[in-house]
Amino acid sequence: MYEWLANKATLISAFASIGMLAIWSVYLHIFWRSHQRRRTPKLLINWGEGRELSARCFVTNMSEGAVFIQSVIADLETPSGHHRIFISDAEDLRNSKTPSGWTHMTRQGPVGPGKLVDMGSFEGILEYALHEKTGEKILGESSLSRSIHQFEITIIGMYGSEDILIGASRRFEIVHARGKACLRSATVETRQIVSARERKRLAKELAKQL
DSSP states (O other): OHHHHHHTHHHHHHHHHHHHHHHHHHHHHHHHHHHHHHHSOOEEEEEESOSBTTSEEEEEEOSSSOEEEEEEEEEEEETTEEEEEEOTTOHHHHHOSSOOTBTTTBSOEEEOTTOEEEEEEHHHHHHHHHHHHHSOOOOSHHHHHHHOSEEEEEEEEEEGGGTEEEEEEEEEEEEEETTEEEEEESSSSOEEEOOHHHHHHHHHHHHHHO
């Protein structure tokens, strides 16, 4: 037995080295994936205080670092077609009697890791967006539900000190339940905008608004 081991020592050593290399490769892969997940920015868009249009739109920063929200976009699907409106100025927040957002002036600003910010009510957001697009004042859930079938909220921001443009979006539907207009998410999760092509397109759109 010892003689056989001695004769095969070189071969056994080679297999042991290959095995150790494979194990360290697995550990390195796990470490790299974990490191990438920590560095990848992530924003969540959700609602609170019910499912009616009066529900609040919440944005939560699940990234490891701070995110500076630069712009908020509302994409509306209406009987007249698709409309894309930048709603960062937040006139609806300034006119609201309910404290929300950054000092009632804007939806722009920093959000620390693990922090949540209130973007205002969905009703206020949609009324403001329609007013910005059409110039008409549309009030009330019933009017909104007739004017809008679906809508999407998109958040554009800069991540940490690296000046990386990031984005996240979530699509919602307006449905009727128990005689009231209610929200229903058209997507299970918030979609993270990570491709270079989409980020470049958003950067161009953002530059036009500045």
